[in-house]
Amino acid sequence: MTSRKDGQVIENLDIYSPHGNGIMVLHKGVIVRNCRIRHGLGSGVFAQGAAGILLEDLEVDHVGAPPAGAGPSENYINIQLESCPDAILTRVKASRGASNVYVVNSPGTRMSLLELHDARGPFPRGQNVQFNRSPDSSLEEFSAENGPTSWTEDNISVFCSDRCMVRRGLVFYNNSPTGAGVMLEGSFDCLVEDVDTVQQGNGAFSAVPQGDVGSGGCSFIRCRSRDTYNEPRDGRDAPTSNGLSFYTRISEGAEKHTVRDCCVYALANPRNIIWQRAAVHAGWSIRRRAFEPRLPLRLAFNWQ
Structure with missing residues (x-):
């Protein structure tokens, strides 16, 4: 299915696409809603130059993924x-994609009520959600769940995307030697608030420069991490950070990051909680205490 005009409504479809994209959107203001999409050699929904696209009440599954481990292509x-400013995604379930949601050059994207499962890679994919050069975007009310069949990198990635928000979510399971639960990379003035990470190895929360692109002024508020690991997992190497929980660095002259009212519990390496402390405002607070993580999101659709 390919869009034909601006403002088109594509709805109430059950799409099986073993070759190529399930739905391709190339026009502005298109609405795609109430669809189930199963795809193999392609993307479930691919949109380019589709400013203001609305994706609502969708279930998208990469049925071309192997039973376990890295997927066959980073492009699936x-x-x-791509280049879809002011996009909106709401009530979306996505499973087994190279990345489940990948947003490039699309400032102002708004995502809410996302149920995400089993990201498969291979590198450089492996995220449940990635914002790439998409400033002023947000992800709220979500769960991003992986497991032993997954092939992860960063679970949630904000890459070179300033002023983004990640709020009220659950991030579960990572088996990458270098991936983090929530990674703010080469991004300034972002907010991560009320997010729980469970079973992370290389880091739960990170805010760092990326190459020549700096980092600073990011905030982690009421973020929690528990049940971390620090050994090889699912056939992949052990975490390269020695089980670090919060990884914070800033570029020269940048504002320091903020870490406030956070907590950790049941850490594989309880002595490796935060680094570098010099990159964080004084008065940072990370307590050690037990907590029950947020419940995962479960969406129900008409076809279930």
């Missing part, structure tokens, strides 16, 4: 948006 993404 469940939802891929």
Whole structure:
């Protein structure tokens, strides 16, 4: 299915696409809603130059993924948006994609009520959600769940995307030697708030420069991490950070990051909680205490 005009509504479809993209959107203001999409050699939804696209009440599954481990191609993404400013995604379930949602050059993207499962890679994919050069975007009310069949990198990645928000979510399971639960990379003035990470190895929360692109002024508020690991997992190497929980660095002259009202519990390496402390405002607070993580999101659709 390919869009034909601006403002088109594509709805109430059950799409099986073993070759190519399930739905391709090339026009502005298109609405895609109430669809189930199963795809193999392609993306579930691929949109390019589709400003203001609305994706609503969708279930997207990469049925071309192997039973376990890295997927066959970094390009087989469940939802891929390129140059689609002001996109909206709500009530979306996505599973087994190279990345489940990948947003590039799409400022102002808004995502809410996302149920995400089993990201498969291979590198450089492996994220449940990645914002790439998409400033002023947000992800809220979500769960991003992986497991032993997954092939992860960063679970949630904000890459070279300033002023983004990640709020009220659950991030579960990572088996990458270098991936983090929530990674703010080469991004300034971002907010991560009320997010729980479970079973992370290389880091739960990170805010760092990326190459020549700096980092600073990011905030982690009421973020929690528990049940971390620090050994090889699922046939992949052990975490390269020695089980670090919060990884914070800033570029020269940048504002320091903020870490406030956070907590950790049941850490594989309880002595490796935060580094570098010099990159964080004084008065940072990370307590050690037990907590029950947020419940995962479960969406129900008409076809279930």
